[in-house]
Amino acid sequence: MKVTENKIYNPEIECMDRDELKALQLSRLQETVKLCYERVPLYRQRMDALGVKPEDIKTLSDITKLPFTNKTDLRDEFPFGLLAADKKDIVRIQGSSGTTGKPIVSGYTANDVEVWTEMVARSLTAAGGGQDDIIQVTYGYGLFTGGLGAHQGATRIGAMTVPMSAGNTQRQLMMMHDLGATMLCCTPSYAIFLGESIREMGYDPKEFQLKSGCFGAEPWTEEMRNKIEELFDINAYNIYGLTEIAGPGVAYECPAKAGMHINEDHVIAEILDPETDEPLPYGARGELVFTTITKTGMPMIRYRTHDLCTLTEEKCSCGRTHVRMGRIMGRTDDMLVIRGVNVFPSQIETVLLRVAGVAPHYQLIVDRVNSTDTLEVQVELTEEMFSDTVADVERIRDEIKEGIKSVVGIAASIKLVPPKSIQRSEGKAKRTIDKRGLTN
């Protein structure tokens, strides 16, 4: 495996003295809070309810005076209620799954696309990328931020960008091989799947030019990193992001592979005790909360990611000064990431309610078979769902399957099970069983 050259896209910012960085964060935070208070009714109502005015934000720690924002707010204000800019100034919509049937969307001004592009450019540069590279983007293109985000960043650093989008393993490997792609951007589980398919599809791993990759959009482990590095003989880097904040590139790994640097000139990260919502010191595990400080389309104040991780302020060997976040260690809610797609049990419930008329007990079983995530939805039969004819029972099953496909966006296998066969704990069903062992 080649050593990744330690390159920094924007050294002035990425290696900025922390005191200067904090001063920059404060002035940007103050602008953002003012913008939100003036332009977004929900933020104004909530700040008024707490008796906070924009001018009360005098220090960075005053951020704790501000109200939280949740994914449900994006759903409730769907699609444009949280815009701080005029609609005519929005140049892009990206989206992801909401907690129920409706997606959430985020509006980007030209400034926001620029901010996001810069973040990905930093990420790809940290992974060794530059204008000599051929970057294969195997994240899905569309509302999902993965494909377009990586695409913009790769174009920005002057690399030859190959917009493959997701799927079609044979074609992915053919292009990777024939074009001599040097970097790969996709979900880590798909990277493993691709790597394992090299020989199966008749290629010799030595014929590939790949040197590194940025992998994200789902939680993964050090074991998976080792596996990807071994399969492709490359350096595998972690990249983190979410649509509500920007997309991939909110945080990214450098060659030190010791946590992901958060782009702190664009966001302020807090770690909170999920029980008390009180700020936790560096090193403590808690819920990651972001405030955007340069976005103008749909700025986010104290957005709760529900991701559990730790932050460290220790200086990194790469020279960057921005705080690093560790791997995601779990969630404070029941969101699952399956094949890079965010899945909430409540979405499944919406489908079951529609198809079955009542909300039956159900359980999601997530596993990883041949490096690919699988979702089995076990649904307890109700009298309304059961019939003496095979066709009726299969119709119910197919309607559930199609409903999940359309609401969640991924294919699930549906297993109808007898009543009361799903284990209840303290009278409440355990909604998900994740056998992948990705979090601890």
Place this chain on the structure above:
Amino acid sequence: MYITQISVYLENDHGTLRTLTKTLADAGIDMLGMSIADTANFGIARIVVREADFNGAITALINAGFMARKNKVLCAAVPNKPAGLDSVLAVIEANGIFIEYMYSFNYNLAGNALLIVRLSSDKMDEDAIAGILSESGVKLVSQDEVNAL
């Protein structure tokens, strides 16, 4: 004219059917007829019992963790001779009625074989379907006659 059948959802696991038969055995239920629809993913057992056993069978099955419910089917007495069944199906076909499923069971009623049929039609309700069969000479067996088997 319809009789009651008990339908039970079966998971495709080893031992599921045995659990069903054991459950009915322990409850002292006499099964008069049975058939199983099998698919790659699940099965449906259809069981005919006497009326006196409806509640006992359903309760025992539900307590054993099965999804079980009653539904209505027709029971036809089919002449136990060549072309007996064909004559019944000829009536069904001629009237544009669909057969969802059918099975016969091992009882003899005055020289007739007993056939359970689940029929459907785009145009007729269940009473009209049963009426047409009767008018066309198909002998339909009542619940009372089944109870007396």
